[in-house]
Amino acid sequence: MLYMPLSGVEMAWWPLLVIGFSVGVVGGYFGLGGAWLVTPALNIFGFPMVYAVATDMAHVAGKSIVSSFRHWKFGHVSAAIAVFMLIGTFSGVEVGAQCLMWLNKKGLAGPVVRYIYMAILLGMFYLMLKDYLSARKVEKETGQAVKDIVGNKLSKWINETLKEIPPVFHCKVTRMRLSLWSCVFVGIVCGFVAGILGIGGGLLRVPALIYILGLPTKVAVGTDLFEVMFSGAYGGFTYGVKGKVELIAACIMLTGAAVGAQFGTVCTKYVHGIIIRLVYAIACLFAFSSVVLKQVAWFYTQSYDKAVKALLKADGITGDKASIITGSITPGGKEKMHHYIMEVAKKPEWWADYQMNILYTNIGGVVVLLGACGLTACILYMLFQGIAKERREIREAQSKAAGV
Template sequence: MEWLYVLMPIAGVKIFWPGLIILGVGVGIIGGFFGMGGAWMVTPGLNILGFPMAFAIGTDIAHMAGKSLISTMRHGKFGNVDYKLGMIMLIGTVVGFEIGAQMIMWLERLGNVEKVVRYMYIVLLALIAWMVFHDINVKKRKEAEMRAAGGNAADAKGVEWHKTFHAIKIPPMMHFNEAGIYCSMWLPVFVSFLTGWLAGILGIGGGLIRMPSLIYIVGCPTHVAVGTDLFEVMISGLYGAGTYTYKGRTELVAAVIMLIGASMGAQVGAVATKYIKGYGIRYAFGIAVIGCITSIVLKLAAKQFSIPLLDDASTAVVLTVVSGLSLYILVRFIQGCQKELAMKAAKG
């Protein structure tokens, strides 16, 4: 089975190349659908496949930049990108990213980077999963209350934390037309700084928390949060790819292998948002986060208790989550296209 492994010349490790293809295609679909680079699955996925953590971070950021460019162009055609909001957020993203990247280099010198990054992932993913499912539960409860009162359940909303943040009117105040919001400029700047910092540390485009932050804190509609986040991921990804390549922590062979599949998958994922809206996207996102937490916990347990079987299970979970979600999005994409064609045929 030696032919299933390829030597990565910069990292100096042999990698199971079919795993790279599955990650590339799957995360291309998922990233285009959720509005993020997908690094929240790819970075731990590359580490699980055998890359040292610093190389997993740098390699994923390089592949993510190209894929996000393709997805952003597609979302822009649907009017899902608030470019003004995205440009404002660049201020915090660049500063936060560089601080995070320098912290990774420091942790690598101390020899603690693997453990710190994995535990940070677990805490962050657990928080995101709670936030998404709490929102869904709040919406369901409000729907039940409105039905009992004879109201329209379709008007029920989940958590609305953004209203509290919009009440903080620190000048300059700005209108963001595509997102349909009016808030202090410093709100998106703060969100982008935090996501940029986490991007530099965890090797993510920031989308893992930027997309839900745009929804819950900034107040963007879900489809606009998806497109705008991809625009921001593209910018931070290009900057991050240059930073990590300069530091010698990018495996370009792996990045190119994944990018070929991701560029095709991203088209499918982006178009699928036409057919799966709002809470459908949020629910699928929450499931993906739980799957990612499970894989990281299994990887940590395998090292802690020296059980190789758990290591294999960790790899299987990552690839299963990516494949399963990709298949779900692809099926809904095909169903949506068929329905749209049928409606056009009926009108014609």
């Protein structure tokens, strides 16, 4: 068992390695992976939420280097777009974080954030699945394979309108002339949403690059991961300064993620962009289910949350410390909650609600973990199928050449 010196959590090293591997595969494949998988997984294994988010952010900083390195070599990264987006991302994140703090003061942060999250996930699921299904329909009608969809009406309109407004640059990877302003705009919007939701931003950035800038799916994924290198480092630094990063856990997860990211990124070579969109849609559905369950869990907290916080305040426990106890699903947290609810307040109905909160939070985490395991297995299957096909083609070409 490993002892986490900051949060005081004890856990085995191998779940961290497995979580890292899984998030590496999935993240390397389509640029998602931090907030929707690592945070709930660490939370289930006993990390208080703030430490789970911080440790995830730190490991993302390292993992994105591994993924970007491979995507770069494949020619999936537009560094220019990523750098221009960064300008907008940092300002957007700050504004989003300020809004989150304002909502927090009003006591609305939890549900508002979750409703925005749900709307975004459902929207992404719809858009990506619609693209996949329409591609399949076109294939049936024309008999020609649709491998990716590059650009749409919105992206064409944006690019046509903004390309007259300098500064404009030529993106070598996508052979497009893009306005710096469109990249900054995407950065601001994604940064704002990332700031308000407290996530890395890949969830929104990949679709934004596809639907607003009109990039091919693989370039959107590679460019997003390249940008995450910087935003992840910034996130790791800010949480490090706050003393919330469990470095040992982040390092173990990064080791697993480095291996997983190789599989995930190499797989993108063997699948078409449209398949990446389908897998993305499935991932969004899993994440959506998890957030809905988290919202159900939140409803149960309403009966006891304020009252228990008042009891904690009377004992001199306030702010983050009080939120960690009331939001805790760990055995230590449960003990404290049992003390305050059953022994101090003597309210068995609150205890029943607290148990329901734990139940739904755990189910949400398990849904995400099962989804991640399924997606990982699916990506690995596609990878090995792709490698086998490539080897077969090479052998056939060699035997043909030898025959000639």
